[in-house]
Amino acid sequence: MASLTKHWKEVVAEKRARQAATIPKEWILSNLPPKETLNVIDFPEKCGLLNAKEIDITNSEVDVLLDNMAKGIWSAVEVTTAFSKRAVIAHQLVNCLTEIFIERALLRAAELDEHLKKTGRILGLPISLKDQISIGGIESSMGYVSWVGKYAEKNSVLVDSLESSGAVLYVKTNIPQTLMWPETYNHVFGRTRNPYNRSLTSGGSSGGEGALIGVGSDIGGSIRIPSAFNGLYGLRPSYGRVPYAGCVNSLEGQDSVLSVLGPLANSLGAVKSFMKSVVSQKPWLKDSLAVRKPWDEEEYGLIEHGHGKNLCFGILWDDDVIAPHPPVRRGLEEAKQALIAAGHKVIDWKPLKHLEICKAVGAIWAAAAREDYLAATLPSGEPVISTMHLAIEDPDLAIGGESVPSFRPLTDGISAYELWQVQKLKRDLRQEYLDHWNATVELTGTGRPVDAILSPCAPYVAPPHGLNKNANYTTIWNGLDYTALVLPTGLSVDPVLDAKKPAHTFYNDLDKANYEFYDPETFKDAPISIQLIGKTLEEEAVIAMGEIVDSALKTKLAPSRL
Template structure:
């Protein structure tokens, strides 16, 4: 395909998407031509959303929204229309969508309202709840492109297991969101759909690969969204947009029906999880998925029933202030210290946790991500001749084709590292007052609160836990402040650290949310969520 041809394909796809936005939901050119870096205030000032629609879309969280729906104070139709309209506005401001089904969503909402009115009961626990889904998740009748021009017209024939279970619980699908070309990037940009912007600061990344979910949910264009994570793709977008999110153990919930069945390797498995406005919303989605008994549909899923754990009044939490590879920026350091101080004030026990060979872990991880030097994804790019996006091009330059011997050794190295890291975690029992290992580990979510477009950041704070397959939760804490000035006395310890240090300027990062990460043990999502609730409660004090 010629350059002109792939550009025509991309232009046609974008035009088709825009045509699905009702004309009376279009923003005036005067607003679009003079957007501030922080576009959040525009949702209220543009005049397209009524007072009722603002109330609906800015409700506390899904649990509160569902209370209104199930009590019939709000109909499924008016809730759906409100979020469709807000998503349409978001699309014009920050470009988070790659497929729209507003009409299908309206019909589904009317059917749910009719059922509730006639039967007097809801279809399920998510009755009437609009949910957005990432591009790479199969949603029957909607596009799935993975950001490749070659897949511009590819439509899913079935629902992913995660989608099927949420629909049966009463959820409404109304849109799908953008991801970067290939998915292996922490910024969301593709030749097919363009660049997705951070609503708090459009000069910076919304995260990746689930950047569309992060951006859409960050500006309340969705009550909750479903994302995936093989190297930080749930956690970076949640963190950059001030949201809660969980990257579960890869075998805990069904990934069947995502990424069209290819990832290029099987040593580090992707997992699926929600991004939203509260931990109780996160837990709600996990409970619905688990109640569906996904192990009856997907042989990889561990057949473990959800057993809620009590929220501890005194948790023992390890703190890793940095990974000894890249020093976090000042606002990230401040956020971790804020959480530590509040946890201590709330009576929780804090233990210093020393990182264990995190730079070596990244070297292992990167080889696993590209064992064929990216040949599986290069094929899709070469079909149309579209250019490779900058971040992915840099990874391709570093990737090496592994032979069978090298791959076998890599598997051994990974298992050995997992074994050693577990022992390192268990050894914390010698530091705790309980004589037991730490309940969870608090870390920066990343070295930076976001990053400039087309920059290649340090993934280690995120990918570390994919290599180990430990579940992680993202918790909002604060935002970048003018007083978060650069530490002029700090001396970077390596070139990566120097790059990250040089990148920071509080003015450049203005208004960006700042989050922390809480890490738990493999397949112990209930315990992690319970500890996260205790931490979140302390943060809010």
């Protein structure tokens, strides 16, 4: 733990120096693009540090990696080296890493290469982890100064599961202080930026994973928001499907709206491989809260959804609270037309009490959040972060030269009885929403209720730093515990196609502010993503339906990408 005799800024300086020392000196670049260069997504491939094979390795999907490793074309050491180099390049561009332990990873990769020679079993895929996921002997500071020097005594259950499946762990990634933010900044490691446009946020709280790829956590959108903002696939499983035991966290003891772990990846194949690998290790034998559910191939075959034929999707165009910006709407329109062309049906989804559900979730989080955050920050004396605006790093960047108001003022807690009433309300709303979903059987024409819902991931694509102030389009599904998957459309913001529309009739002042905030030039190059939602514990079905939506989009948009 950090020494309480030092000023917190001294602790931060020492930690950053230790972190810098873990980067191989020969991987430190002298040709980094200037800060004014916003889109750096292609820089790793042209910076000169990666050779042709390493570029090929790091651009390959999981099945290709496994096949080439099985054939002896690529070794685990080569694959780990390639991904480590690329992660270090990414870190120098967007500041996405916290812990870097490449030497340890290469030793394990070498062991796995020997294992392959002896047994023929393919092992050795590198995977990064959000900072809160404990790895024995590695720090888990979670962005708190007072937790710097806090080394995990043992692995979290997920780490044991991943390593048993052959993973090579090599870096941990950045998060916001307290985790409870849809952006990523903390006093220890600083801010993570978006590689498509560094003036935009990478999202949060798994913002470091969004700028890389690996495993994040999600209590209100923390996997899906970074996935959407960075053009990745990202799965929010239902409570307990992926083991959480052994991780460090904020709001521990709050078990009405649980945080869950899940993958952020560059392909749906990787999402599926992650889920199959993790549940194959029977995590319920090691984590008392893990759900006893092996991978269900029949569910993946969509046996309850017409075997994937003539599906009916509902589209949530907006939540009756904040209407999304034009790029978000365009992504949903493209998905609708692609699915219709593929022979599926699409109907409008009517939102039911979305604001009430999100308010209930927020009240549960806030019940003791102030005490929780102060307990973590008081030992070091670091301030609790109340805004993600750039001004928190440089006061001269404050809007109009004035201090930036808190996005998240800390409120006093509520009584246990009051908390019980909110939890009861959330329970009742979940039942109401399930009834609402089931009632769509009268509208689909398939004899089934809507198979899945398509939705925005946020009312905008990745916004400028400090301006991601609404997570309701993801939080709603956490409150209902529905499985949710982010799908990149392959599109990005186009100032012509995504021109500002005439003003609509506003739902409220927040909706009006969101409309006035939009300027397509501000969001230039930001990826456009959509969200696919299934019912509770429908991970296999959601992945399978995600493949259908993904394939339809790629088929429809392929000519425009030539």
